[in-house]
Amino acid sequence: MKRIAYFILTFALETEKIIRDQFVFPQPRPKMKEANQGACDRESRRTVLMYPAPGAGHLIPTVEFGRLLVSHGLAVIVVQRGLPAGNATAPASSLYGNGDASASPFLSFHYIPEPPLPHGVPEGDHVAKVFELTRASNPELRDFLRVTSPAALLLDFFCYSAADVAAEIGIPAYFFFLSCTASLAVLLHLPVIHGQNDVSMRDLGGELVHVPGVTPIPAHDLPAAFLDRSSLSYKHFLALSEQLCKSHGVIVNSCRSLEPRATDAVASGLCTPPGRTTPPLFCVGPLVQSAEVAEKQGEECLAWLDTQPKASVLFLCFGSMGRFSAEQIKEMAAGLEMSGQRFLWVVRSPPGGNEQPGEPELDVLLPNGFLDRTRDRGLVVTSWAPQREVLAHETVGGFVTHCGWNSVLEAVMAGVPMLGWPLYAEQRMNKVFLVEGMQLGVAMEPGPDGFVTAKEIEGKVTWLMSSDGGRELRERTLVAMREAREALSAGGDSTAALLQLVQRLVSRADAGDLLGGGIDVVESVVASIHEGRGRSSDVISSEPMDDSSAKEQLRVVGANLGSYNNGVSEVVGDSNDVKAQNTSSASIGEEGDAEGVVVNKTKASCWTRRVRIGNAPEERDANPSRVPALEASMRAYAENKGGTVVNPSLGTSFDTVEEAYEFYNLYSWEMGFGVRYAKSRLNVHRKKCMQEFVCACAVGMILGNKMRLTLSIGHL
Template identity: 60%
Template sequence: MTFQNNSHDDNPRKLVVIYAPLGMPGHLIPTAELGNLLVAQGLQVTVVTAGDADQGAGGSFLAGLVAANPSLSFHCLPAATLPSDVPAGISFEAKVFEFARASNPDLRDFLRSASPAALVIDFFCSSALHIGTELGIPTYFFYITCIASVALCLYQPVIHEQTTLSFRDLGAVLVHSPGLPPIPADHMAAALLDRDSWSNKLFLDLSEQLCNSQGVIVNSCRSLEPRATAAIVSSLCTFPGRRTPPLYCVGPLVKPEEYAGAKRHECLAWLDGQPKASVVFLCFGSLGRFSAKQTKQIAAGLETSGQRFLWAVRRPPGDEHQLPDDDLDALFPEGFLQRTRDRGRVVMSWAPQREVLAHGAVGGS
């Protein structure tokens, strides 16, 4: 399905396709901002998304994104299912990678018909690199995070070769990566902790794919991260002799307004009634999913603290379709919402982070 916002153009512009995972606002919002930046340079942009058949919330968010970005076109690939070779019980991150891989045949068909001048892929859509190569389309990666995360990803195969242990087993042993401060091994991202996990394998593959791309576009600027930038451009993050991809810093990309449309998010109205700098904002991003036990522990800690709070909560993994949206009490300790109603607010899945952090009632996050 294609949402065509662009008006008729008698002088066709070169088309750039940006490919991003559905159901992840933290990735789709900067993707749209990158698209707007390219449009401002005289290019035509279509954002292509892919996801699984159960991404209802992602579809709702996409509708708002389309309405708020009239200069962009959007195309949704058909819903995909996990490939048969994917083992059960893989992490959320691994599922996002694999749903994108499952959508590659439909992406190939779309690219053949669209004939873009360039393809830009989110790192979760890394399996699409070979589609771009097959069709002769220059393909770039887009990192929505930071330059340091690019440096670490490029260096991960080197770390992998230096030890036979998992990060989880190394515990507090410091991991050294060019351009980054030392990191305790067990503080690495959960998807990387187990050496033989499906998700760690996918991130190792991503490192190689980055090196084979035309370059990495990153949502940051060199002056913010000079050490990580210097490490990458000096080829310190890759094996000797392996190509280092060009680095293109285009951020930070900040959207001017919320994509929920003209309607102001209800949590902002609640913040209007709170004292200045009195509210703690808890928001853990698209991947910030905690188990049911951990969610209850966070809730208990908030209640015990007596602190005013605004909490953007994502359902525990596997619970998305087991609880109705209005049954929030089942996620928290019994009576939590009632006892904290005068000083706390819970919103499900997503909150307008920029507006929340700019609000005078928020004192920390």
């Protein structure tokens, strides 16, 4: 500890002396100006491609996140299917929304032609259709990726097949996951659930499905695509689960305060199937639509709300695809009238089969005289309302929602409690998370035929708007709102996660480089293997490897470290090397299986087992000719003028554990997380032979979770 104290006190002076005497210190980089100031041209920015699935529910959050990346110095191209011919790139300001929702020269759209639907897609399986059309678009996407050579490709989960295209070209692929973290946990765990059952989920009825960190889910509330294990859509989701684990990271539109258990479970690898790698997790939300241009109906809504008492209005809106039968619409009207509560209701035409329904005819759909009888306390609008602005209005006190994740987040950010009425996709599962997990809503309970009665609607609406239980629910929602806004503030969890992600994208760093250990140090074992100095015993491979193949196999190990894996990674030294040189080797391996890594638990022909006996010094004698790790790192920074000043690069080694700790602690100061000592291990002679460093990440993605880096000393 004396060395640590001395190091901290003298670091500034020593750094100044080394740099003054031997280097030309690079000038500070000028601060990036805002994109809309036109200070930087596109060539000066790293370009990121985002590839959403069709539909407003996918496009809107994608563009909002793209705007956020642009504000942090990146250029973003949103790739979409849709135009039958001509791959034209156009500014997003002319294509998105109804106005200036994305007005920036650094955010644009690129359209690729809509391919023909491949053969063999079942009629009526919309989910499989989207997956297959995306796969059929891969050749067009491949051509565009080769032309643009982006720093990264951010994929909607419907576009998972494009991850293979990115890997083929050498472009890091991330997933921008538009649902909640709990849904991600279920998707990662799907292969485990699949292996636990021999029948389809629909045959389990109300039996609870258990996923680490997630509220138990009745099987019938899982997404429809999960219910038939023989369906094409189900097989796509199994393949998607595998691709998530192979990705460079998953970006989730949520925050830890909203889903702490699910966030921790995903990040710590509890949801990942055995033998697969846990992807790095970036919780950057809640991201909601930043602006909507009020059309005539929108102006009418907001003007009417201005005349209502505070927190007195119930808002009913069910998304861009939410439609009810004519009978259910009449029942909803009856329930609202019976409740006596104020309401703003967006009514859409009933489903029209294969034809797109037109504007609803309210005189036909609603009960006779309903509009006249409720004129003083209700407003019915057709098809559309500016949902974000309505929810943010102080007179709105409740929200009946289809439980689409975008709508849930908008309600949370406005502090409005919810009545859940799920309709399709993952909305029934979201309802479980909303009601049982987050406890920010209650559910409308349909009958066995799925029909919700007027009595049920009256009871739940009255409870939400005028009971003590409803007021308690509103208070919990306001707390969630404040915590979510804090996560998005400077220094908040989501902001810190975003900054980590941007750092990776800007530097095109692979997984692990930001988390003290990373791939650079993992690669030090490659040099040891190649030169015959270090041999891992729980073996990466049983065959000799050259540098390139060894690096590829160890890449996944580094990704696991970079994602706060809850396993323990041990530095392994060869006993012969220790005897000969009396040194402490520094290399990293992983305990447990990982995707793409062959783990051999028996002695292989060219590897030796760990030896947990013997006596070795706790440090090696100082070598005057060896350049200390810190000095070597600063020299490299001065020469390259990029990256971090303190960088655990290839071949980094230390004389003592204390020196390693000092080095990683300084690296952590640059990157934004903390380092501390954790568990150690003694050999049979009561000499310390292993020491863990714990990176307790204070930057917010997974507070309290840890990534362990274990160093060995002498014999293991």
